[in-house]
Amino acid sequence: MDNENEIVVEVKQGLLKGKVRTDFRDGSYCSFQGIPYAKPPLGKLRFKAPQPPESWKGIRDATEEGNECYSRHVFLQHIVGSEDCLVLNVYTPEIFAKEIKCTLKPVMVWIHGGAFLCGSSKFELYGPDYLIREDVVIVTINYRIGVLGFLKLEDPTLDVPGNAGLKDIVSALQWIQNNIAVFCGDPNNVTIFGESAGAAAVHYLMLSPLAKGLFHKAIAQSGCALNCWAVGYNCTAELAKHLGLEGTNEKKVLEKLQEIEIEELFKAQEKLDHNFYAYKPRPVGPVIEKTYNRNKAFLTEEPIKIILSGNYNKVPLIIGYTSREGMLLEVIQEDKSNLQVTTNFEDAIPHSYNIKRGSVISKHVADKIKEFYYGSEEPTNKDMEKFHILITDSYFLEAIYRAAKLHAQTSSAPVYFYRISLETRLNFFKNLANIKAPGVCHGDDLGYLFKTMISPEIEPDTIEEKSIKKFTKLWTNFARSGNPNGRKKEEFFEDFWQPVTTDIHFLDIGRELKAGIDPESDRMKLWEDIQNHELKRCKL
Template sequence: MDDVIVHVKQGSLKGKIGTDYDGKKYYGFLGIPYAKPPIGNLRFKAPQPADNWVGIRDATKDGRPCISRNASKRIIGSEDCLFLNVYTPELPKEITIKKPVMVWIHGGKYTSGSNNSQLYGPEFLLTGDVVVVTINYRLGVLGFLAMDDPQLNVPGNAGFKDMVVALKWVQANISSFGGDPNNVTIFGASAGAKAVHLLLLSPMAKGLFHKAIAQSGAALNPSTLAKPSAKELAAVLKCPHTNEKDILQFLQQLPAKEIYLGQEKMGDSFAPNFVRLIGPVIEKVSPNEPAFLSEDPLKIILSGNYQHVPLIMGYNSREGLFFKTESNRFHDDTNANFEDYIPHNLKAKKGSAFSRSIAKKMEEFYFGGEYSPSKHQDKLCLLQTDSAFLHGMYSSIKNHISSSKTPIYVYKFSIDAKRNFYKVLNKINSPGAAHCDDLGYLFNVASLFEKCIPNSVEDKTIRRLAKLWTNFAKTGDPNLVENVTWKPATKNEMNYLDISETLTCGVNPEHERMRFWDEISEKVAPVSKL
């Protein structure tokens, strides 16, 4: 068999052949560098375009992930991690019409994860006749360290700037794989969904994509924005300097593993009452380079000064099950302090009368005034779902509706079956769809699941999601699936699609719970109403 060769701007690539969910042939090109290795003086800095290479580069194996811990808690990866994978049903010599492109941005709290083909296998989505791209980006402080001195060119958000450069690579090269650079959809889950939303809001990404799908995450989640943490990192690494220029030089000379171990000592948390130390920051405007994010996301949304592209945004029914395994748990089942559940952006100082009053209202609303660990595990999960995840997404959608010129489709994912990714991975037996449970139906996670039985719930869900998502990527309209009409949300009605064992449509999901959070939020800052 002849080698599978594709030519891109940097040089030639040798790929491999696979088969999709329907047994049809596809081509995969893995471990493609889209930027220079961000090492040495480029550590913490904005990415630079990749160098050319001579000869044919082997693109049959995944590139290195960013340094992080894997599911077994072992440190893996490298600073040299800016690679992407491309999967296509056909190559240009075989087709004349270019295919829609879907670019996947993985999650992992900005501290873990990668585009690994064993985790994000494209076989399901390729049945929709699209080109799939999955990308790596820098994680942890290597991707999100921020400093105040604009002359140092470390304003933060380097990991997001990696994504921008990857999208530029797609624009320049995807036609070589049969993809249409004028029809690109970005999609992601969890931290990847927040990244999708922030790319929508960022002037740096303007014109690089045309549709967006945000799964279980949004810019207005309490865990999205972080605070600059260079001094915290310097302190745990026993840096002898206080001047940022000297701190930067010190950090750039340390081995990457030492940087990572120092990051772990900083005590970052995903709890809603905690301002994260790792993640996106609002950059100080620099004369030397453009900012990825220079204003508060809510201000950008309300202004309408963002990319107006069709958007899908949705959530899983029991997002809060995430905290059953989260190492930095923000609750004790037997002794819950409900002040810990108050999102920090409500500015309710813990212990204050305002904070205690909110906590009391939460206990009354969710538990009838007296929390009981033996009775209220599911209601506790709903509280976690709402405070850490859902209300931030809900507020994002409502505020977008007030300014958006393009449709916004809302969904609820309720499937509770054998491919619920997060629950299977973490051996969770509680009912409902946990955070990231939808991933097992979008991607072929080869190491975790066996092949589906035809016409099973799992098989039907795989085919439904692939059809909905790829229809949207093609036209900006996810419909034409099983005679269900999924309407966009409006100012008066938040229409949504419930993706369960059947597809059903409804209006204003979790209305009473969201009204409760709206009333609390309005004590601090007014929000749009439905």
């Protein structure tokens, strides 16, 4: 240590100066922030796959956070960040010293959510205080978002096939393989975990040949590659139109997009329709790189085809959901006095079902959905609970449930499925939106894993402290061994969490931990029937 709060380590690119922090119980850990894992993607590197990081001379200051990627702040909505944002943070209980060799610890790599449009690895949302106490190394990363991370061009010679943001994550995982042992992290025991778009990214990494061997376990919280909102499309023509480049060929459009100031590019991006729809892909998100070099492509086939083929990175998986994911759409509606609910039930049919909107089949399926969720009633904002359940299933659960079942069928590695029903002061999305209906909102699990800028003080022996301990034990047990139950029965583990088999075993994470089989079975049967029976019958 240079002084009592500073530490210096050597990674492949040079020397890094970190510092000692204290967690929420006054324990100490080492913090290294703003570490570049790739070359800044500026100028002609804008939209391109990430390049290896550059070395530096002297000691690089890693005591403060680096730039977040250019976007709107996830809560405050003002513009933040920079294009020079491909950095990660490492938090570790100890570091390697030449005179004292440490025991290598499990590594947990956090991938933030934000609809592939916003979010970052910043300490204000993802403080490691809770997880670090379980003797693991925590890495949080930035990756390019918006069109900077997901622009797709069709001409393979232009080298912009899409998914640059996901390739950033691959580069971060490669950096971790090369350097994490310096921080007492085990490069042979890496768990990737994320929530929402971060969970979808985790799932995409399982399906990508580029990520093979870079991680060994995966946790997908409230999202997967099969979700309707986790798929993008080529929005270049729309973007070009907003910039006055309509009809220009792709090469000229790319030249212009790489030359203009980031502020102008961002203004054009904001003119795209980024609303959440079940029935169509989004302009910014993961895409299939059909015409690109297969050795460099992140994704070359539909996710569902990859899963069914069994040709993917088969690692132990935790996947699950919050009991009312659909509250998210209420949270993000600005006019709380006039909340909008689904009235056209074709809107609720996921585009992955490949049903032509407005067709006889589409209208028939829409009627089935309306009848199931509303019966003879007409939807109004006086009964938001029905709306929450519909959106939970249509936008989130039907795909997450399907992914859990299919991976259990096609992988030799265990799949652990969960539902979160826990409500305390740490459910900050629901509490911030002042939602009174029952259930746990999308994102409310984050408060049990990370200390945030709005986390309350955690008093000893409260439900909040007990719940943090349960969550962090389950997640770190899994990171350690691939089994969330751990090697010994914890005092608060009321039930053993079994993996999915032909039965959909799951763990309900509430004030108690309760095991069960086939959650929301009636609701999931509706969606399975739509896929397996109704569509076939209507096509006859």
